[in-house]
Amino acid sequence: MASILNLDKLDLSIVQQLMHDANVSYAEIGKKLFVSAGTVHVRIKKMQEAGIISGMNYRVDLKKLGYDVIAFIGIYLEKSSLYDVVAKDLKKIPEIVRMNYTTGNYSIFAEIVCKDIVQLRYVLHDELQKIKGIERTETFISLEESLNRSVKVAAS
Amino acid sequence: MASILNLDKLDLSIVQQLMHDANVSYAEIGKKLFVSAGTVHVRIKKMQEAGIISGMNYRVDLKKLGYDVIAFIGIYLEKSSLYDVVAKDLKKIPEIVRMNYTTGNYSIFAEIVCKDIVQLRYVLHDELQKIKGIERTETFISLEESLNRSVKVAAS
DNA sequence: ATTGAAAGAGTCTCAGT
DNA sequence: ACTGAGACTCTTTCAAT
Numbered sequence: 001m002a003s004i005l006n007l008d009k010l011d012l013s014i015v016q017q018l019m020h021d022a023n024v025s026y027a028e029i030g031k032k033l034f035v036s037a038g039t040v041h042v043r044i045k046k047m048q049e050a051g052i053i054s055g056m057n058y059r060v061d062l063k064k065l066g067y068d069v070i071a072f073i074g075i076y077l078e079k080s081s082l083y084d085v086v087a088k089d090l091k092k093i094p095e096i097v098r099m100n101y102t103t104g105n106y107s108i109f110a111e112i113v114c115k116d117i118v119q120l121r122y123v124l125h126d127e128l129q130k131i132k133g134i135e136r137t138e139t140f141i142s143l144e145e146s147l148n149r150s151v152k153v154a155a156s
Numbered sequence: 157m158a159s160i161l162n163l164d165k166l167d168l169s170i171v172q173q174l175m176h177d178a179n180v181s182y183a184e185i186g187k188k189l190f191v192s193a194g195t196v197h198v199r200i201k202k203m204q205e206a207g208i209i210s211g212m213n214y215r216v217d218l219k220k221l222g223y224d225v226i227a228f229i230g231i232y233l234e235k236s237s238l239y240d241v242v243a244k245d246l247k248k249i250p251e252i253v254r255m256n257y258t259t260g261n262y263s264i265f266a267e268i269v270c271k272d273i274v275q276l277r278y279v280l281h282d283e284l285q286k287i288k289g290i291e292r293t294e295t296f297i298s299l300e301e302s303l304n305r306s307v308k309v310a311a312s
Numbered sequence: 313a314t315t316g317a318a319a320g321a322g323t324c325t326c327a328g329t
Numbered sequence: 330a331c332t333g334a335g336a337c338t339c340t341t342t343c344a345a346t
Contacts, residue, residue, distance in 0.1 A: 015214075025322060087303075090303075100296075105294065141258060143259060146256070182339075
């Protein structure tokens with residue numbers, strides 16, 4: 001699974017730029033890194049073909065779209081071997097946006113985005129409790145997101 | 157904080173498209189939604205000015221860049237009033253990519269991205285334990301990320 | 313508010329080094 | 330492997346409706 005492709009400093013610096021802002025032009029990136037726009041293009045294409053970079057997403061302010069509640073859910077399973085079947089059911093709930101199979105207290109760690117507390121309560125109580133294999137859940141409602149960034153892979 | 161701007165179905169459908177793939181052209185989006193590329197442009201501009209949409213990020217495969225370990229950290233504070241000062245210190249650690257102030261057991265819920273377990277151990281033991289105000293932490297290492305998507309804001 | 317066309321900017325290709 | 334120029338595509342502006 002490790003990187004087969006040898007990435008040099010230039011590659012990493014380009015990824016760093018793109019992670020921070022995907023809107024900067026190849027010419028601008030090149031100017032900062034003292035290479036031509038063509039070279040930047042070749043490197044990006046290479047990394048896209050290797051699956052290192054895969055596409056772009058807009059940053060969306062969910063609160064402004066009316067999604068005011070972000071919460072994290074720690075899920076205890078009856079048996080951890082039930083992971084696959086429970087995960088499959090959880091994926092059907094559109095409010096659940098992320099799921100990780102984790103070590104520690106919880107078997108599954110999920111993130112959920114809801115319009116309001118009423119909707120959160122509905123998903124937790126009516127949808128989650130129906131899923132077979134879930135023993136119990138613990139919910140952590142985010143009161144404030146004070147950081148959301150990408151890991152630093154190279155000097156910016 | 158709620159959306160002052162009245163967003164209609166067209167706006168939401170456009171956001172939905174862009175959240176899924178920021179690379180589709182305005183013409184393509186328009187074709188799907190039966191409007192011109194110009195209209196798509198106007199709507200996107202309006203939403204950018206309103207801060208609903210703010211910029212683009214490339215999706216990056218962190219594992220292929222050598223970052224194999226994603227973990228979640230539940231942090232207990234000595235007093236929850238220490239949140240601001242602890243948060244400030246945590247932000248200085250580049251491996252920490254996300255932080256939420258939460259209800260429930262933990263005061264702070266953080267996400268961390270490391271190259272390997274050695275680096276994770278270093279951050280947890282040497283860096284985190286040095287921060288004043290942290291009582292103790294619980295770590296959940298992700299063994300598998302089985303879902304990572306955006307919330308559905310409109311019919312796709 | 314939406315459209316269609318023209319102008320501007322960026323990406324992509326390729327021959328040359 | 331990098332460069333620079335030309336071809337191409339997309340974004341952006343704008344006059345008309």
